[in-house]
Amino acid sequence: MSASEPSPNPSDLTDQAELTSLTDPAAPSDRGDAVQRLLYPRSIAILGASDNPAKLSGRPVEYLKRFGFAGRILPINPTRGTVQGLPAHRSLDEVDGDIDLAMIMLSAERTADAVRACGRRGVPAAIVGASGFAELGGEGAALQRELRAAIDESGVRVLGPNCLGMIGVRDRAMPTFTSALDEDVPLHEGPVAFLSQSGAFGGFVFNESQNLGIGISHYLNTGNEVDLSVAELLDGLVRTDQTQVVLAYLEGVTGGRRLLEAAREAHERDKPIIAVKVGRSAAGARAAQSHTASLAGEDAVFDGAARQYGILRVDGPDEMLGAAQLFATGRRASGRRLTSLSVSGGAGALMADAAAQYGLEVRPWDETWQRKMAAAIPAYGSPRNPVDLTGTLLAEPGMLRRALRVAVEHPDTDMIAVLLGCADSCATELIDAVEEANRSTDRPVVVVWTGGSGRPRQRLRDLGIPCYTGPGSAAAALGLLADFSLRPALVRPQRPAGIDDAAARSLLTEARAARRIQLDEHESTRLIAAYGIPSAASRPVESADAAGAAAGELDGPVAVKLLSDRIGHKSDMGGVRLGLDEAGAIRGAADDLFRIAREAGVDDARLLVQRMAPAGTELIVGTKNDPVFGPVVVVGLGGVLVEALADSQVAVAPIDTDTARRLLLSLRGSRLLGAVRGKPPRDIDAAAETIARLSWLAADLSEDLAELDVNPLLLGPEGHGAVAVDALAVLTSPTETE
Amino acid sequence: MSASEPSPNPSDLTDQAELTSLTDPAAPSDRGDAVQRLLYPRSIAILGASDNPAKLSGRPVEYLKRFGFAGRILPINPTRGTVQGLPAHRSLDEVDGDIDLAMIMLSAERTADAVRACGRRGVPAAIVGASGFAELGGEGAALQRELRAAIDESGVRVLGPNCLGMIGVRDRAMPTFTSALDEDVPLHEGPVAFLSQSGAFGGFVFNESQNLGIGISHYLNTGNEVDLSVAELLDGLVRTDQTQVVLAYLEGVTGGRRLLEAAREAHERDKPIIAVKVGRSAAGARAAQSHTASLAGEDAVFDGAARQYGILRVDGPDEMLGAAQLFATGRRASGRRLTSLSVSGGAGALMADAAAQYGLEVRPWDETWQRKMAAAIPAYGSPRNPVDLTGTLLAEPGMLRRALRVAVEHPDTDMIAVLLGCADSCATELIDAVEEANRSTDRPVVVVWTGGSGRPRQRLRDLGIPCYTGPGSAAAALGLLADFSLRPALVRPQRPAGIDDAAARSLLTEARAARRIQLDEHESTRLIAAYGIPSAASRPVESADAAGAAAGELDGPVAVKLLSDRIGHKSDMGGVRLGLDEAGAIRGAADDLFRIAREAGVDDARLLVQRMAPAGTELIVGTKNDPVFGPVVVVGLGGVLVEALADSQVAVAPIDTDTARRLLLSLRGSRLLGAVRGKPPRDIDAAAETIARLSWLAADLSEDLAELDVNPLLLGPEGHGAVAVDALAVLTSPTETE
Incomplete structure (x- = not known):
């Protein structure tokens, strides 16, 4: 594939080409380059840039200026010499040098032409901010088809339309008009990328991630995904060096196989994907579908596919950001054994409960190590695990340093949680102790800090130490980390030996030729037999006499069943008789079944005589x-x-x-x-x-x-x-x- | 009961007296007065008050002064004329006027005498702060027995020992040395009481409740509960006018029946109890037990009892405080139908999922009401429910007022959630709209505000409107509110008619007299028959012949089983034969069973011949x-x-x-x-x-x-x-x- 070839429409259903990609690694795509230019643009042209920084079309330039974009800001405006104090160009053609990315802030009607202009100018990627496309149906859908045609012609890779754009934190590349940057936001650069199919909500969650001090590489809102899908963006992010963790807020996934291939890439590169996907409930699925107009698919299928490919599914933004704090450390758990150190026995017990809920183990330490811990804590504390440092810790904060040194050395500790609270007055000493421990180990260390001014939590997060307000959210994050660290290998399945392709195909071809809608039980049994799946021995017969003879051959008690491709649920109509042994009983059952079939309007029914399988x-x-x-x-x-x-x-x-x-x-x-x-x-x-x-x-x-x-x-x-x-x-x- | 009678030891196991209290309403107790004096003291004597406000024994006076206790602060110190600038008394006897409450900050050894002195002086209630009692075992346990004896002698009601004391917010009554008040805490008075069996953790959670602006009536840490138990305090709180909601952090409950009677009182007064109880997991139960030295009991029993009595059990402090915000409004839900209005379709879909998880319904509105809502929102929004106001809301915040007016009028809305985010710049207008709606209805109204500076959340909470950072915690709180609002009546069960007490008692008396440890199947069957529970007809027999005869009488296929009070699990040893009809088969089975019994060393076994019950x-x-x-x-x-x-x-x-x-x-x-x-x-x-x-x-x-x-x-x-x-x-x- 070259960058100028038409790309497949992601709203198509899964096709055969996608299926094969699961067994054959996808060919590397030249397109990847365009996605990388989108993610790390050195120059951004803003088409339709407004001089007014408060207008939506003025915001991208305002943000790029305010946050100090490291590359070239190129406002394109045919009617003005300057835009927000920057020199403006009348068209893309007037710009010298490469343009990596165009932010198109024009009306929906003018967008397709703008994409074509990008193509002519050699701009590899564009973001379309306008709404008024497929999400409106009717005329909007026609505009989206026109946009799609322009993309196919031009080879420009497009994010959107109907999207709020992107934030590249490292380079302060902010081709976006999200209101999440309205107020002063302290930006934290780091390894976590965030992809959102929702614009407004995505912006809120991005903003909250910055409140929590989570280091972000990119935030992208995908909009209508006329070209670049969540799957392709995910793949592109995973292939950057910077991104080590991907968060995704998903409403409706199209191209499921492509998403799974991206998940495989992430899995192999040891980069977790933490996803919120709406639609667990019927009401949620209905809401998402009416909101995105995309095909929802069955939630159970998404859920199974996510588990299969190691995508970590969480319930909501709080859980996602809680996990992101921990995954951003890059640490992994070598097992599920949690050591908990707490200023309060009660909090320790609560942590043990929460840990169990998320599949972690808080096991009592052995006696040798209990003795070592006992030397570090008061006599009325508990050195067992959960370790109870007692409230005395607040009077003697140095105790935490001693206790953590023991915990860090303890060989059967896979992860450490420190449970504190309030204590602003001795927070510095407590935080120093945690930081020393965190530096001295590569195992995950988290803090639960309940109550207090909030400043200690912020300080810990600034030090890269995940910090939570209660044991539940800490345990949830640690549980996900253990799940990911200990995930099974994602092997490409090998086709089993002994498949009779010809037999399988001919069964289907014959049925198709006869315009039938299903196979009867005997044919279905032969179909699975062609794939090496055994069934109870059986004979199709056309008369009660033949049924008796077949039972004799099968040697043992048999079942007699109606056999017809026009009868789906034969049990429901009394079409199955089990455990027959005597000739008279078999004949009687056969006569009954033929009668039942005739009464149901099926005159050409046959019977299947099947040896009774042993109980199982x-x-x-x-x-x-x-x-x-x-x-x-x-x-x-x-x-x-x-x-x-x-x-x-x-x-x-x-x-x-x-x-x-x-x-x-x-x-x-x-x-x-x-x-x-x-x-x-x-x-x-x-x-x-x-x-x-x-x-x-x-x-x-x-x-x-x-x-x-x-x-x-x-x-x-x-x-x-x-x-x-x-x-x-x-x-x-x-x-x-x- | 009078206040001077010895009170029962709450560490005793459940006794018969407790059991009867479930069917007979408890007699009103004079002791209630002492608990009310504890909760609302007009004068507090501090025994052992230190002049140094940084010392534990100096803190109560410091807190009472700093927060401005409305009553008399009476430092008792035999060696000083003043304590922290207040006149001190050498002993309780030197104080004029009533003393409602004594805070005893003396060593464990001196505590019992101090309680006796309180008794002599007519002080109805005391708090014992010292540790070094039963939680240490050995000598400490002896000191606790001595303390118990002093309580019994004096009639003083005691909170503690080993407890951090109490905070009565309205009167700034703070006989406590919790470090949760170390820093400046903005105290919020209100209807929510919080009982904690953990001192340190309870303090953190109290502190966090104040960060969230939750209005508190009392915070109490119960310590070793030598006298006043969680149950009695709960009952006392529920009987005050001020407390409308009780939060409880529980580690080990003693006197379960008393707790349930308090829960019944709360249930009848429409006052919810929201409880965190550790011990859901084996690790948590072990930790709690080693921490509190109290009998844990089976978690499944606590869980069932809580559900039965309408106690709302939650997982941790975040869930508890999230629910407390909502319950503090005093509102109730008349059903489970949630209307969700969101600035983001994605957030709305997520809310629908979260609502379903907690048993709420987000149903599409009917067409008439959709039209009314459609008139209030943009054409590209959704008026269905979840209502999507779209990101345009941030440009036109007045839209929220219009949409909420429709939602408040909508007759099939039981509760309303408004989902917003960031938007500090138009927060005032949005908050005004929510406040207007909240004032115009008595249905629950909550806000989810994701991202942003946090100031809008705080402002909403100050206005008494619950506010959450994500849909999940909001839905959890609303679900609990619906559960509580729609809880079934808690009737006192009526003894069924037709119980043959004499027959039941005589079966047990005979077995007891024979020093047996269990009843055999036939006797067990007769025992339940005495309570009107039918069993399949059966006959005990002593021989194979008699078995055949019994089968004849029972008329139909029978089961033949070993019958002996020395055999517990007869099926496991092949002691049960089912579906026997023919005389020969019955005799053969009977012979087999007698042999099996003899081989197991039981020579006097009988058989039970039982008519086969119809399948079920x-x-x-x-x-x-x-x-x-x-x-x-x-x-x-x-x-x-x-x-x-x-x-x-x-x-x-x-x-x-x-x-x-x-x-x-x-x-x-x-x-x-x-x-x-x-x-x-x-x-x-x-x-x-x-x-x-x-x-x-x-x-x-x-x-x-x-x-x-x-x-x-x-x-x-x-x-x-x-x-x-x-x-x-x-x-x-x-x-x-x-």
């Missing part, structure tokens, strides 16, 4: 095509738990067996897969193998296959495998592929 | 004696869900059927009790009746009955009742009652 734990394993992420695999426990809990987990297909195993073990009812009620543990290996193979089936055949359910998959004891007892494949509707 | 949904219903709360009832779903989820709920016995029904419906798997998988809904009425009756059994017989399990209770379809299929009663160990 019921799983439900399915696939479907998500509009945002493409084919996914869904795993749940079957039987009563499905009804009780809607307990399921999702991953983006294909996956390897390790990922499949993690899916299973993250089910809320997963302890049923272990040794319970006197039963041996289940064959999790076999289940994981089945799930992985099904995920490849979904990924390979997503063009024709809309969904496939194996329900139940019966999981035997360890070593006894898993067997599908029923399967139903539904084809994509012709419009999806024709 | 399995529940487990049990009772036990909690060391803190006494007899409780535990309800869970049986079968696979127990293994998968440990899904159970607890309530303090006895309970009525409405409470029992709520317990059932709060199980995570409760949807299995509705119509699922083609089965009709379960007979929840019958289950609730059984649970309520069992709770009375537990409450009546707790002296002899340690625990009783009905497992399973089979619950049939609506109208078909519930039937116990197995039961096991375990007696209290003789030491508990002898």
Whole structure:
């Protein structure tokens, strides 16, 4: 790809090209250069720059001047010689030298032409601030199509439209009109980038990040994403040296696979992505959709994909910024063992509770180390962990230094939390002690400082030490850090051996040719068999006599079921008879089923005679095509738990067996897969193998296959495998592929 | 009771006297007067007052002077004529007039004598600041016993020992040496009381409450609770006119029934209790226990009791203070419908998600009201709810006033959230609009203000309008307010009719006399039958022949089980055979079971032949004696869900059927009790009746009955009742009652 080729429209649904990118590393793009020029411009032209710094179109120049942009500020205004005291140019063509970035502050109607002008002038990237595009529908949508055409023609990479722009903190590059810079904001430069699909709210959160002293590399508001998507920007940020952590506020993700590829890049570079995504609730999803007009997709799919790719999802801005403080230190946890030192036994106990909630362990120290700690603290304190320094600390603040020296040396401490409060009068000594400890270790050290003037918290943050007002937010951040530090490797799954592609394709091709909408159970079973997934042995038959004969061949009790591609949920209509052994019973059942089919208007029904599978734990394993992420695999426990809990987990297909195993073990009812009620543990290996193979089936055949359910998959004891007892494949509707 | 009678030791376990208090309203206590004198002292004597305001024993006088205590400050110091510029007395006896409260700042050794001196002088209440009592064990415990004896002799009511004292904000009554007042603290008077079992941490949280502008009536640190317990103080606070909300930080509760009686008083007076209680996790419970040396009890029991009595349990100080801001307004929610107005569509969507998480509803308005809202906001905003005012609001802040007028009139709005950010420059106009709306309605109105200088948040709080930095904390507070506003009535349960007390008592008396530790299944069944709980029909037999005959009488398939009070878990040893119909099978099973019993060393085993119950949904219903709360009832779903989820709920016995029904419906798997998988809904009425009756059994017989399990209770379809299929009663160990 070259920078002048048309780029794909990110509002398209997932396409096959995206899918393959999951297994083949994406080719490096020349476009990356344009994104880097956007992120680190040395010169910024402002088209439509106003002389009035209070107007929206005057703000970018005002901000660039006020904060002291390190590069060239180039106001473009055909009617004025100067803009806010700077020499103005009448057009881009009058500017000498390179222009890295154009900030287009013109009306929606004039924007497409401006992008074309950028292209002619060789400007690689532009930001479009105007609204009035697709978010309005109708005429606005037409303007957005025109803008898209101009982008395709010109090769200019565009952020927006309908976006508030960007803040590059290091270079004070502020092509933006966000009101978050209205008042004096103390800017903190650092390793954290923040991408927001919301303009106003993004600005508030950026502003709050600066109140908290979080060091930021870039803030970007993405707007309508007519060209540059969150995914591509994320990828571009992750590839800079400066950005070590990315925060994202997401409303509607398009191009899910591209987002995951960016997440993979981040994962491999050890750069965490901490994301707030709205739409957990129906009300939230509805609000986000009406707000962004983008396709929301199912929240459970986003949630599963995020977990699979190591994206750390948090609930809201407070949690995101709390985590950002800690991740900005660049430290990692080598385990989940937290040592807590507190001026108050109560706060220590609360910290232990909060730590447990976020998967951390506050274990009592062994006796040797308790003795070492005891030497540093009062006799009526506790050296066990949580360590209770007692209120005496406020009279003898030097004690904290001694206690922290012991904690830093303690080999079974993966992270340290210091719990303090009020105490402005001895804050300096306490802070010095924490700072000394923090400098002497590379393990994460955080402080909880409750009450007081707030100055000690600010001072600690200025020293790069994360500081919280209560134990809960500290534990949440530490828990996320442990999750990220200990995340599993993100391997590219290998296609399993023994897949009969020809058999699978021909089943689908035949069904398509016959304009059918689904496969019957026997065909569905053959489809999964082509991917190496075993089913209970079965025979399709056309008469009651044949049913009896088939039962004889299958040797053992059988199930007899209606077989027709026109009947979806055969159990609901009494179309399944289980555990039949005697010839008379089998014939009677067969006659019944044929009658039921006829009554339902299906005259050509057949029957499936199936050997009864040995009892096992019921799983439900399915696939479907998500509009945002493409084919996914869904795993749940079957039987009563499905009804009780809607307990399921999702991953983006294909996956390897390790990922499949993690899916299973993250089910809320997963302890049923272990040794319970006197039963041996289940064959999790076999289940994981089945799930992985099904995920490849979904990924390979997503063009024709809309969904496939194996329900139940019966999981035997360890070593006894898993067997599908029923399967139903539904084809994509012709419009999806024709 | 008179004030001079010895008061019960709160560290005693729950006793029968406490239990009866749940069904009989407690007699009014004269002691209430002493607690009121503690809370609102008109004169405070400080025993051991130091002239040095920096010393712990100098601080109370310093604080009383600095903050301007409205009453008399009476330093008692035998060696000085003045203390910190105030005239000092050599002893209490030298003081003229009433002394409402003594703050005893003497060593632990001298404290008991000081309490006796208070008694002689007619001082009704004292605070003991010294540590060195039971928290140290050994000699300290002896000193605490001596202190207790002095209290019993003198009739003085004592807060402490080992406590930091009290802050009465209205009167600036500050008999305390907390370091939370070290720096200048702007005190805010109001309706919120705060009780803390932790001194240091309590001080920090009090201090933070003042930073947030929360109006406080009292802050009390309870220390070792040798006399006044959290429960009694809570009761005393709830009975004042000033206190409308109580915050509690709890580590270890003693006298659980007394706490619940105080909670009932609060419930009836419409005064919420918002509690942080440590010990949710094993690590937290261990830390709290080692810190307070108090009996922790099971967290699940506290949790169930709190829910039952309307105590609002929150995770930590941030959540507690967030809720306190809102509850301090005194407003109530008439429903769960939230209207959200936001400057940012993104923030609105996030608020909808957060609201759903806390059980609130953000429903789209109907078209009529959408039109009214649409007239107030820009065309590109959204009038649906969440209402999106768009970033234009910051240019036209008057829009907020118009939109809020519509929201306040909207009849289906139970509460309003306004989401803003940054915008210091137009903050005044926005705040005025919110204040106008807040004044014009009695519904809860909160603001989320993200980013900015923090001054707008402070200004809103000063106006009594709760303000948060993110949607999550606002939604959490609103959810708690809805929970409290819509809480079910707390009725005193009526003893059900049809209890055969004589039969129940005689079963226990006989077993006790025989020095047995449990009842066998047949006796256990008779025990619950005495309380009107049906079991599957059964016959105890002593031979295989008799088993066959019994099966004939019972008419239908039977279960045959080992029957012995020396065998607890008979299923585990193969002692249960189900679904037997034929005579030969019954005889064979009976022979087998006798052999199994003999092999287990039980020669006198009998068998129980029981008619097979019709299939139903399995529940487990049990009772036990909690060391803190006494007899409780535990309800869970049986079968696979127990293994998968440990899904159970607890309530303090006895309970009525409405409470029992709520317990059932709060199980995570409760949807299995509705119509699922083609089965009709379960007979929840019958289950609730059984649970309520069992709770009375537990409450009546707790002296002899340690625990009783009905497992399973089979619950049939609506109208078909519930039937116990197995039961096991375990007696209290003789030491508990002898």
